[in-house]
Amino acid sequence: MILAGHSAALRVAALSAPVFAALLAAFAFGPYPLSPAETLAALWAGPSAVNDAATVVWQLRLPRIGAGFLVGAALAAAGAAYQGMFRNPLVSPDILGVSAGAGLGAALAIYFGLPLAAVQAIAFVGGLLAVAAVVFVAGRVRRHDPVLVLVLAGVAVGTLFSAGISLVKVLADPSVQLPSITFWLLGGLNAVAPADLWLAAPLIGAGLLPMLLLRWRVNLLSLSDEEAAALGVNVARLRGILIVSATLMTAAAVSITGIVGWIGLVVPHAARLLVGPEFSRLLPAALLLGGGFLVAADTLARSAAAIELPLGILTALVGAPVFLWLLARSGRGGA
């Protein structure tokens, strides 16, 4: 807990500085050659100017950075909530099958040659359906630990939907649809347009709001169900609200970017190492770090080469060493 002992103002500053730097870098770098002065001028001139610089800054980089921050923040927040709720550090937002469901939806939509908006919509619905199936099944099982049942049902439904993805990939035309499906499953922000942002932002916001409001109570889920109930928490309802929130956020995020792994699993840990496990501190830290980290990874994805490097690969490549470093450091500090 590197930052846990310091004042709130210092914590916010220490977390915001690298995120701010990532946002600045994201504006400055890109395959279209723009000097910092040109970028600033285009920003100043507003979105209505008709030239390449305005298009690059307002139509391409800004929505992309916005979507990257939003998606990274959403995945990290959902991961933080789930890890607390399932009392398990290996849990990521797709534990209940949302990514597999979204992936199957997208793969089917690509298989049938549907336009972009339909691919996104069906991916979103697929993610919701997968989690709904898990919750439905888990609700029918009464005599076991509800958390364990949820995880097991999630693994089973996720496997089922993944098998569906594999089936669609086998049936897909190898020279036409298969590459598109594969690229979608690897994730990427390169197709993001302002319209996607307007669609995803309210959904992610709607998912985040209950988490923010209930941030104190989420801590109680780390107790056993009986203890939490003794403290006056309706555990089942709280869990239900968190699942709906996290699913909404993750499904909205995944439907515009494809599957971006690693963030939802590791950013909450990084945030916990920095500010401690208390959810009301953890949530804002995870939001900031997740957003900043995905923006940084995406800046690499679009500037390292003329072709896009898939985000899922970059988040792992960049994230794993950073995380190991954090882990080693916090261990030395006696956390």
Added chain:
Amino acid sequence: MKRRDCLLALAGLAAAPWTAALATAPATLHVFGVPPAPERVRRVFAAGAPAAVLVHALAPDALLGWPWPLSAAARGLLAPAARGLPMLGRLAGRGSTLPLEKLVALKPDLIVDAGTVDAAYLSTAERVWRQTGIPYVLVDGRLADSARQLRETGRLLGVMARGEQLARYADTTLLACGPGAARPPRVYLARAADGLETPLPGSVNGECIEAACAVNVAREPGGGLARVSREQLLAWSPDAIVTQYPEFHALARQDAVWRRLPAVRDGRLFLAPSLPFGWLDGPPGINRLIGVRWLASRLHDAAPSSDWIERARDFHALFYGHVPTREELTRLPGLA
């Protein structure tokens, strides 16, 4: 040498790695096993989509079925016999969708595959031949080699005259690109509904660009397909954009960012037909020959207004043995 002796000789070879079998084969064809005498080839299994298009063009009666689910719209443009052929599945190593038992039950005289020839495909072919005993021919499927593919496969299938006739179309299509006065146009080939997937130079999916005497704007090493961003496209600013995806074609013409590209603004965004087989790609077979002519005309002709419906009818008559009506072709995206 009697047939039995010949088989024995090959059985001896079979102990050696496949390269031994390669040495005896013509350059474009890699043969495993002993193909039957050309006049006795009646039943041919096509292992993948490009091979199916090739066999269908040369000897439609011998083709046992389609290796992938052909859409109703595609079937409607083919001759009645080809229209009714079943979907059988493909052979591609781990990616196979046809069980070998079913292959044996089909009793083909010959398996034909066309496309990339590398160690993976060669070893797959060799394994299938060893397991089933059915002769397996792997055709090097590069677009530039289309004429040779047609001639050599035609000879193998006992339809030499037909092979020669089709090869001549390929010869006149794939003329060498002269040094030309102007620099070759830089072309972006857009794939997928968002248009942001593209073949890199050297990829089998982008061969039509070089064949049409143009340059692929995605000048990254590596081959294969890649995703790019619209910002990168603004930086590249290609002279022309071609696609086979009507969804993308519609999107690009109304989207503000795509319309910033001079190619889109000046009407150099071209939609190619994709039925019954793609003109540019999908599958990467001899179906692309008409696409090369179409693309070359779009890129280089001062007034590329010739009637492509009529040319498509000629191509269908020659390669697919069936002439769709003008109305049928007019309904195709890219020809309308």
